[in-house]
Amino acid sequence: FEIQDCYFSAPSTTGTAAVEFWYVTNGKVSNCISDASRGGEGFLIAGSSNNVFINNTVVDNAKGFDIIQSSHSNTLIENTVTSSGGGYSLSGSDNSKLIGNIAADNPGSGFRLTECFNTTVVNNTSTGNTLFGFSLRDCTNNTISNNTCASNGYSGFSMSHSSNHNTLTENSAISNSANGFFIYGESSYNTFTSNIIAFNSDEGIDLSSSTSSNNTFFLNVFYDNGGANARDDGANNTWDDGASSGNYWDDYGGDGSYVISGGAGSQDRYPFEIVRPTIDTPDDLSYTEGTTGHSITWNPVATFPSSYRVLKNDTIVDSGVWNGSEIVIEVDGLPPGLHKYKLIVEDGFGNTANDIVFVSVVADSEGGPSIPREMVTLGVGIGAAAVVILLSYALYTKGR
Template sequence: NVVHGTVMNCIIDQRYIGIIMQYSNNCTLRNNTASSNYYGFFISSSDICTLTNNTASSNDYGIYMYASNGGTLINNTLANNGMVIEGWSVSHWLHNESGNTVNSKSLGYFKSLPSTTIDGALYGQIIMANCSDVTVNDGVFTDVSRGLQLGFCTNCTLNNNAASSNSHGGFFLTISEDCTLKGNTASSNSDAGFILSDISNCTLADNTANNNLGRGFILEDLSCCTLTDNTASCNIGIGFFLLGISNCTLADNTAINNLGRGFYIEESISCVLINNTASSNIDSGFNLIQTLDFTLTHNTANSNNYGFSLSTTNCTLTNNIASSNSVSGFALVVRQNLTLTDNTATSNEYGFYFATSHNATVTNNTAYNNTRDGFFLTHSENCTLTYNTAFNNSRYGVYLWTGAWYNTLYLNRFGNNVVSNGRDDGSWNIWDDGVSSGNYWMDYNGTGVYPIPGNAGSVDNYPFGWGPVTTTTTTTTSDVDIIMMILILSSVGIAIVVVVIVILKKRKT
């Protein structure tokens, strides 16, 4: 709360804050040196202040300006740190600047700049405020507080820039729209590689975040944005962290070898994930929490802890693959209205694990070679499982455990599971359609009903022996049918070859 104050000729090091100016106006900092602090110069909620001929070196933040208006920065030297601007109003980003350097290059501070292409290689750090139609190419920003910052910008492009070894992130964008980030790399930063907040209609394509000490990508409060062909690898935290996003599309992105989750999405609505890959992440490959109206198609999760871990409402999963995850391929806590179609879970502990899931429609999915169960349901009700296949799982093909109520299963195929093909310890579950069709059991002897092992005392009233199942949407024999028929005939010898040749010829015709 100082007005017209001056601080000059001070040397401050190894403190949390070197020099702080807060709630003060028309003040001046001149000829001061701040080194090896967390904040070198901390300016907060202070207007029309001047920083001249100061030196900030080896701080986490060299000069930090927060929610301050109309500042003047002249001939300041920043070494092994940089300048950071934050604030919720465009006026907080607009200052007067000249003659400042970052790591012996000019500080690239651009405000209200229209229709320009900037050679990023000329600058030690770039800050863009209220710019439009500006492109930054080929910058290399190393050992500054944040490599490249945008605030209140429209239709700007960051292309082929690199930010590494910065203390608080590689790329930072806030309150901007219609911007494009393409071919940029953020590596070995002490915080996240890319940080975007309050962004709309932006595109991130072919960017890479690797070996950052925080998350690869942090994306908060985004709407109508597209992420395509980006890679997050070997980051200490989550590969892609998305919070509060809506109407966004993630396509062909890869999260690999991160020490957290691959893709983490929370409190978000109406998004599409297609052809993304999560591999060898320490936690989940794909983790959705409190999301609504999501569609996941043709995504792959392999060698994570969980493949797909979802706590969501109104979610559709189609043609996704979960393999070699140490716990579950699909771990599903879905409050209402889950649709799973044509997904595959193999070589996980559990293939499909449903907990407190209600009104799920599970059709034509395949679970095989899992070390426990193909399909496991607990505290889940009113789910319908049809045309699914579970084989070669080390415990049960399908297991309805405690709290699995009022679920319906028919026209599924269960075979060659080690303990038994099915078990029901739930209540009031139905194992046929009530008319003429039950499930296909490899161990059915062809006579009478098929009793389901377990405490529920359930029966399949209309069981079938194992055989191909024709759905209403296809008339061709599936690859799973071929595999299972080979398994059935494994003791016949040469007959296997004959059967396979006949089936493949039929498929071609």
């Protein structure tokens, strides 16, 4: 069955959810809105499995999504929860998927997983929440990747109470009021790779629990965090891949290993430098008006490419996401004159580079429509034949 395109509202004293699933399987809810000062959840899913929730909006509820009591294999895609008691709470939910959801400005945590196994949390955004952006408590074997966590009231990502064997990769923890990542309470054997951890008020990663051990960190970027970029008071945590790849530290001196703060005495043996944006310099271009096949190709480079803009005579004519590939701009059809094209690229930290190419368009000297070569050849042939006829006639007349 499917519920779609519904609007739910009720007095705040009811204490009930807008949508309740009790022991339901194979249901679907899409494009619905729960918008009221309610005492209950927007969506309560209990003992229910294999359900799908797509593009729903929850505003000003006690909770957004509350998934409890062994509700397994549910999928949440592109839902939004704002100004509610919490965003998305999963408890005892295994094999579920959270993809492309938003939790913003909630007076709780954006995403909270408790006793979850094999859950996938991908491409979600958690911003402006009062507590954690993402919280894992007693969670095992989950994948947390490509999520954005910014400007939350406490840490961006929290792992506690024996959260083990999880993989966190390509996430961004930026401008949170405490740590980027807070790891404590016997949380061990987790892997953190290719995360961006920047502008957080305290430590980038705070691993201050002596009982959290055997975690691995490499290819992460630590940039301008308020406390130490990382603190390790645990045991046997590894800050590189053991072979050649460590992390980027903005306060690295450039010589030898990077020493991690804390009592563990940990080191990153292979710290790396990031490449700030650079652009090659293509030659200026000139072509005759009316001709085609003209373009500018730039090959910018950066460790963390983000976006680009192209300006023609100081007006933006193209922009978008830059993934590190070449940028090509077609310049056919310009009027005669000199045209300035400027490319600006930016990386994930706001560093920029730019290059300018001038395109000169020369007016067509013929000043009119061109004549096909076949017509010219035919005209010449006809003209020559006419001359021969006239000469023959003149000689004939003279002979008479």
